[in-house]
Amino acid sequence: MALTAEDWEILLLSLKVAAWSVVLSxxxxxxxxxxxxxxxxxxxxxxxxxxxxxLVLPPVVVGxxxxxxxxxxxPVGSLLHDWFGVVIAFRWTGAAxxxxxxxxxxxxxxxxxxxxxxxxxxxxxxxxLGAGRLAVFATITLPLALPGxxxxxxxxxxxxxxxxxxxxxxxxxxxxxxxxxxxxxxxxTQTPAGDAAAIRLSLIAVxxxxxxxxxxxxxxxxxxxxxxxxxxxxxx
Amino acid sequence: MLNxxxxxxxxxxxxxxxxxxxxxxxxxxxxxxxxxxxxxxxxAGLLRPDLGRIAIGGEVVFDSARAIDVPTPRRRVGYVFQxxxxxxxxxxxQNLRYARLFLPAGSxxxxxxxxxxxxxxDLLRRRPGNLSGGEKQRVAIGRALLSNPRILLLDExxxxxxxxxxxxxxxxxxxxxDELRIPIVxxxxxxxxxxxxxxxxxxxxxxxxxxxxxxxxVMGRPDLRAAAxxxxxxxxxxxxxxxxxxxxxxATVTFAGGTLTVTDLDALVGEPVRVRIRARDVSxxxxxxxxxSVQNVLPATITQIGAPRGGVIDVTLDVGGATLLRxxxxxxxxxxxxxxxxxxxxxxxKAVSLDRHGAAS
Numbered sequence: 001m002a003l004t005a006e007d008w009e010i011l012l013l014s015l016k017v018a019a020w021s022v023v024l025s026x027x028x029x030x031x032x033x034x035x036x037x038x039x040x041x042x043x044x045x046x047x048x049x050x051x052x053x054x055l056v057l058p059p060v061v062v063g064x065x066x067x068x069x070x071x072x073x074x075p076v077g078s079l080l081h082d083w084f085g086v087v088i089a090f091r092w093t094g095a096a097x098x099x100x101x102x103x104x105x106x107x108x109x110x111x112x113x114x115x116x117x118x119x120x121x122x123x124x125x126x127x128x129l130g131a132g133r134l135a136v137f138a139t140i141t142l143p144l145a146l147p148g149x150x151x152x153x154x155x156x157x158x159x160x161x162x163x164x165x166x167x168x169x170x171x172x173x174x175x176x177x178x179x180x181x182x183x184x185x186x187x188x189t190q191t192p193a194g195d196a197a198a199i200r201l202s203l204i205a206v207x208x209x210x211x212x213x214x215x216x217x218x219x220x221x222x223x224x225x226x227x228x229x230x231x232x233x234x235x236x
Numbered sequence: 237m238l239n240x241x242x243x244x245x246x247x248x249x250x251x252x253x254x255x256x257x258x259x260x261x262x263x264x265x266x267x268x269x270x271x272x273x274x275x276x277x278x279x280a281g282l283l284r285p286d287l288g289r290i291a292i293g294g295e296v297v298f299d300s301a302r303a304i305d306v307p308t309p310r311r312r313v314g315y316v317f318q319x320x321x322x323x324x325x326x327x328x329x330q331n332l333r334y335a336r337l338f339l340p341a342g343s344x345x346x347x348x349x350x351x352x353x354x355x356x357x358d359l360l361r362r363r364p365g366n367l368s369g370g371e372k373q374r375v376a377i378g379r380a381l382l383s384n385p386r387i388l389l390l391d392e393x394x395x396x397x398x399x400x401x402x403x404x405x406x407x408x409x410x411x412x413x414d415e416l417r418i419p420i421v422x423x424x425x426x427x428x429x430x431x432x433x434x435x436x437x438x439x440x441x442x443x444x445x446x447x448x449x450x451x452x453x454v455m456g457r458p459d460l461r462a463a464a465x466x467x468x469x470x471x472x473x474x475x476x477x478x479x480x481x482x483x484x485x486x487a488t489v490t491f492a493g494g495t496l497t498v499t500d501l502d503a504l505v506g507e508p509v510r511v512r513i514r515a516r517d518v519s520x521x522x523x524x525x526x527x528x529s530v531q532n533v534l535p536a537t538i539t540q541i542g543a544p545r546g547g548v549i550d551v552t553l554d555v556g557g558a559t560l561l562r563x564x565x566x567x568x569x570x571x572x573x574x575x576x577x578x579x580x581x582x583x584x585x586k587a588v589s590l591d592r593h594g595a596a597s
Contacts, residue, residue: 125321127308128280129383130338135309139337143325226325 003200011204014181017092018160021100022107022153029107029152034137036108037115055105059165063098066170070094094171095178099163103156110155114148115141147223154216158209181205237419238262238387242278242288242298251275251285251443261413261420263430265454266440272423275440276389279421280315281308293386293419309338314380314388314418318395320372322364328375329360335383343384353415354378354408370401374408381416388412391423409433430455431472431512451510452560471513471561477503486531493556497531498588511588515550518563519584522573532585536561538577541570551575553583561585 003011032051036044054062070077071089080086088094118141126136142149164182171178173187185201188194241254251271255262264272277283279290281297284305290298292313297306322331332347351357354374364372373393380388390409394402406429413420413433424430430437430451437454439447447454451472475491480501487501489509496511503509524533534555542550544567551570553561561583575581 121317121319121321122323124282124308125315125317126323126334128282128311128313128315129335129379130309130312131334132307132309132338135338139334140323 003204004197007197007200007204009176010179010181010184010201013092013176013179014161014208017095017099017180018157020093020096021098021103021160022157024096025100025104025107025156026149026153029104029111029156030142030149033108033111033115033152034141037112051108052105054102054166059102059163060169062101063166063169066094066098066101066166070097070170088171090171090174090178092171092177095163095167095180096160098166098170099160100156102163102166103159106159107152107156110152111145111148114145114151117148118144146226147220150219150223151216154212154219158212161205161208161212181208237293238279238421239289239291240275240279242275242285242290244274244278244283244285244287246274249443253438253440253443253445255438255445255448257419257421257436259417259419260435261422261433262436262438263422263424263434264438264440265424265427265430265434267425270440271443272425272440273391274443276315276391276421276423279311279387280313280389281306281311282315312384312386314383314385316373316376316380316388316390316393318392320364320369320376322367322372322375322379324364327361327363328356328367331364331375331379332356332360332382334379339384346384347382350378350381353411368401369397370404373397373401373405377405377408377412381412381418385418388418388420389423390420392425394424394426394429406432427455431510471515471559473511473513473559475509475511477501477505477507477509480505492558493561494534496534496585496588513561513585513588515562515564517585517587518553518561519586520551520553520563520565520569520573520575521582521584522579524582525584528584530584530586532583532588534561534583534585536581536583538575538579538581540577541575553581555583 035041036048036051041047067089068074070080072078072081072087074089077087077089080088088097122144123136123140126140131139161180162182163180164186167178167180168183168186173179173183179187181201181204185198185205188198188201237259238257240256242251244251249271251274253271253275264275266272274283278285278298279292285298285300287300288298289296289300292311295306296302296304297311298304323334326334332351336345351360354377356375356378359367359371359375364375367375377390377393393409394405397405410432412418422429422433434451437447437449437451438445439454452474455472473491473493473496475489475496477487478490478495479488481487485500487498487503489496489498489501489511498511501509519530521533524535536553536555538551539554539560540552542552547566547568548564549567549570551563551565553563555561563583
């Protein structure tokens with residue numbers, strides 16, 4: 001089963017879109033997860049609900065909202081275009097944004113859980129040693145929450161690879177620009193004699209997802225072992 | 237060095253404590269729940285008292301009246317927690333080096349000195365998860381010291397250790413006390429630690445300091461026995477080794493009230509020691525007995541007859557006008573001998589135990 005040039009293009013585009021979606025959303029997810037795990041503020045419940053919205057809304061609705069806001073004539077989209085000459089609707093960058101938003105709640109949940117499991121007594125100990133808030137976060141909290149951050153990033157990456165509804169609504173299905181793996185599979189299923197290609201791409205999707213899971217498991221194990229503070233020689 | 241006067245309410249618990257320490261080792265002693273840990277947390281800035289004032293080495297770090305509350309990282313306290321709290325993702329060297337990240341460039345680097353002092357050289361590459369309890373506490377102590385603190389706070393650092401490890405860490409703590417001139421506040425509910433380490437004892441009960449003073453002053457007071465709890469009544473005496481008799485394994489120590497013969501004392505001539513004489517090891521005689529196996533017979537004057545407790549009674553004896561001993565005798569003996577304050581007697585001391593080596597500063 002050889003991959004055609006077109007298959008490669010689809011695969012690489014999908015990886016690019018998913019990877020950028022993770023890279024761009026990770027800092028925000030860490031910040032939001034920290035706020036939810038550690039701070040109390042008015043409207044926290046509402047904020048929490050909004051963050052989780054993409055998880056429960058139909059993806060098409062999310063995509064439609066994005067189109068309304070960020071399309072060429074949308075309030076944000078027109079600003080971006082007029083001031084910076086940036087257009088993201090119907091571009092691969094838009095696909096990355098859609099994937100990032102759809103994966104955001106998954107990412108936040110995983111990271112938040114790991115922030116909540118960090119022993120605050122260790123943070124207090126760090127502060128007695130001279131570490132201010134930011135330093136405590138960077139040297140204690142974040143490293144100890146690393147397994148959750150990795151899990152969150154890979155969950156969101158896998159979710160991004162499979163993103164369909166929001167993507168097709170927001171950036172359409174443009175070959176070479178926004179036609180990611182799921183969109184390509186869908187297109188082939190709608191094409192006469194496209195079954196072979198659809199099966200080929202579906203197999204790739206399965207392999208990619210499996211690989212993402214394995215990598216995630218491996219990284220989490222490594223990070224957890226570090227977090228438990230065990231010596232290298234005691235690893236069996 | 238440390239001045240503290242704070243009030244804090246935590247649910248139904250009310251903490252209202254004031255004491256000052258001029259340096260050396262101040263032991264906060266009392267049962268669990270008496271507020272000891274809250275006090276060290278307040279000193280470190282981990283707990284903000286409702287009211288009061290705390291000054292470390294002349295700097296006011298907390299004053300509710302003047303709205304001063306220096307944040308923990310800038311208080312420069314070294315805090316050794318009960319459970320060590322080593323950072324699990326860092327190895328021992330990185331743990332010890334942690335505070336260095338936040339010290340001004342060019343600060344004193346005592347890394348090698350502290351590592352040698354606490355015997356940490358072989359542990360540097362290990363991770364906290366693979367250390368024994370005693371090793372963890374030694375690393376925690378080193379980590380706190382390497383933040384160049386103005387004061388060292390230790391919250392029951394031996395509580396989670398078995399007897400063997402406890403002795404090991406206690407030896408290091410004695411070393412620190414004598415080697416580094418840093419004031420130490422030490423939380424404990426173990427008499428052994430108080431007697432071995434303390435220069436000043438703050439006896440805590442129900443959130444208040446019942447008594448502040450030297451070990452002799454506080455631990456010897458019969459009226460505080462209820463709060464001091466497990467302390468077995470007796471006297472604690474600062475003494476100095478005067479002679480060693482190798483043939484009989486006997487040492488002679490001198491103290492303000494005279495001399496004592498002590499067996500198997502592992503100390504050099506001239507070295508200061510702190511010895512404890514338990515009340516139950518002291519008998520009272522009206523005449524100097526001869527032909528008796530007891531080696532220590534000291535003339536004394538009765539200063540106080542305690543309240544009887546069951547069949548026994550504690551008698552306080554003044555030895556040489558400077559030292560108070562206590563004798564626990566039967567109530568019947570006290571009546572038969574017609575013991576009364578002012579009576580001249582002889583104190584027969586059956587056993588003397590050594591509590592601590594080294595300078596009592």
